[in-house]
Amino acid sequence: MKLWGGRFENAxxxxxxxxxxxxxxxxxxxxxxxxxxxxxxxxxxxCNILNKKDVxxxxxxxxxxxxxxxxxxxxxxxxxxxxxxxxxxNLIDRIGDAGKKMHTARSRNDQVALDTRLYSKNMSKxxxxxxxxxxxxxxxxxxxNNFIMPGYTHMQRAxxxxxxxxxxxxxxxxxxxVKRIENAIEIMDLSPLGCCALAGTTYxxxxxxxxxxxxxxxxxxxxxxxxxxxxxxxxxxSDFSLIMMHLSRLSEELIMxxxxxxxxxxISDEFSTGSSIMPQKKNPDAAELIRGKTxxxxxxxxxxxxxxxxxxxxxxxxMQEDKECFFNALNTSLSCIKVMNGMxxxxxxxxxxxxxxxxxGFLNATEAADYLVNKGMPFRDAHGVIGQxxxxxxxxxxxxxELTIEELKGFSELFGEDIYxxxxxxxxxxxxxxxxxx
Ligand code: ARG
Numbered sequence: 001m002k003l004w005g006g007r008f009e010n011a012x013x014x015x016x017x018x019x020x021x022x023x024x025x026x027x028x029x030x031x032x033x034x035x036x037x038x039x040x041x042x043x044x045x046x047c048n049i050l051n052k053k054d055v056x057x058x059x060x061x062x063x064x065x066x067x068x069x070x071x072x073x074x075x076x077x078x079x080x081x082x083x084x085x086x087x088x089x090n091l092i093d094r095i096g097d098a099g100k101k102m103h104t105a106r107s108r109n110d111q112v113a114l115d116t117r118l119y120s121k122n123m124s125k126x127x128x129x130x131x132x133x134x135x136x137x138x139x140x141x142x143x144x145n146n147f148i149m150p151g152y153t154h155m156q157r158a159x160x161x162x163x164x165x166x167x168x169x170x171x172x173x174x175x176x177x178v179k180r181i182e183n184a185i186e187i188m189d190l191s192p193l194g195c196c197a198l199a200g201t202t203y204x205x206x207x208x209x210x211x212x213x214x215x216x217x218x219x220x221x222x223x224x225x226x227x228x229x230x231x232x233x234x235x236x237x238s239d240f241s242l243i244m245m246h247l248s249r250l251s252e253e254l255i256m257x258x259x260x261x262x263x264x265x266x267i268s269d270e271f272s273t274g275s276s277i278m279p280q281k282k283n284p285d286a287a288e289l290i291r292g293k294t295x296x297x298x299x300x301x302x303x304x305x306x307x308x309x310x311x312x313x314x315x316x317x318x319m320q321e322d323k324e325c326f327f328n329a330l331n332t333s334l335s336c337i338k339v340m341n342g343m344x345x346x347x348x349x350x351x352x353x354x355x356x357x358x359x360x361g362f363l364n365a366t367e368a369a370d371y372l373v374n375k376g377m378p379f380r381d382a383h384g385v386i387g388q389x390x391x392x393x394x395x396x397x398x399x400x401x402e403l404t405i406e407e408l409k410g411f412s413e414l415f416g417e418d419i420y421x422x423x424x425x426x427x428x429x430x431x432x433x434x435x436x437x438x
Pocket of ligand 1: 108315317
């Protein structure tokens with residue numbers, strides 16, 4: 001069934017009908033579509049545009065459609081152009097002429113803009129909830145595993161850090177992600193309903209009423225912008241892309257740390273898989289999939305940015321392309337956050353292996369230079385002295401603290417017995433700014 005046709009002489013080609021239809025994906029918006037229509041007709045009654053009886057019939061009809069969909073009695077399928085046509089056609093089937101009045105003072109342009117805004121706003125809150133759970137899991141994991149570990153730059157062992165401090169870096173990243181989404185919700189929190197096709201309506205409608213009814217902060221300022229703004233989807237997908245980038249970096253570390261070469265963590269059986277041929281294998285598929293799925297979220301963002309860049313005001317059908325990429329980015333991000341939460345909640349951290357790694361790689365070399373600085377040597381000279389000591393240690397396969405005091409004094413008279421305590425790994429963590437890592 002079509003919502004248009006009066007000015008057409010020939011039927012639409014089947015090819016065109018399939019090409020044009022969005023029902024297979026915009027059916028996701030059925031709830032928002034019905035809720036939006038109920039608010040719309042309540043407003044039409046309040047403004048004396050529709051009478052009480054018609055509006056009551058429409059609301060009852062819409063509620064029965066909603067229930068039937070939710071109880072599986074009504075399947076969203078058939079030759080409908082989109083979810084809006086599907087609901088309106090069903091309503092007319094159920095209640096007859098009153099159903100034909102629902103679309104007074106509205107266009108599918110403001111209707112789809114409303115549905116998408118309601119849906120994305122609601123689902124973004126869901127993303128925030130899941131991010132908060134992940135943040136809590138990270139904090140718990142960090143606090144329960146406050147062990148020293150090697151910190152890296154250029155993937156080379158650099159200085160001593162703690163596993164807690166390392167994990168709390170991700171805590172900070174995901175906290176920023178929460179704030180970014182909250183900010184996006186605040187910006188998008190205006191209702192486009194009542195902008196109609198592009199120019200509002202000559203009926204005396206009340207856009208503030210519907211905005212309030214639907215939980216928005218207000219109504220869109222400009223009609224043309226209201227129907228054609230998709231910034232909020234792009235902004236949310238940018239936020240999802242950053243979340244995925246953070247998840248992907250963390251995944252990469254988990255994959256590395258769970259190799260025999262690192263052996264810092266063990267990913268639980270619940271979030272690992274095996275090999276069909278190699279009996280010994282336990283693979284970090286969950287982390288690899290998160291890392292891999294990052295690409296599709298970035299791709300969705302690029303897709304909508306590109307779709308929107310050449311569209312003149314106001315609504316153009318190109319915009320129908322917003323939904324599949326947004327749903328894809330949203331659902332992918334949500335499942336990745338949940339899987340990461342599960343993986344970290346069951347992760348085993350290997351204190352002894354991490355400490356073994358700390359002792360190899362001169363992670364206390366900077367501290368040794370600072371020791372000489374404390375004894376009065378300029379830092380650049382101290383850097384050079386310790387560099388020479390490292391060279392000697394490397395050729396003898398020793399660490400700095402394994403050299404005797406005589407050997408150390410050979411490089412500088414400033415060395416005393418207290419050097420050993422100063423460069424002790426635990427002590428370096430406890431001192432100065434590194435207290436924050438505790
Ligand atoms: N399916 C369309 C979309 O998602 C709904 C709006 C259609 N409006 C129109 N004038 N054809 O964008």
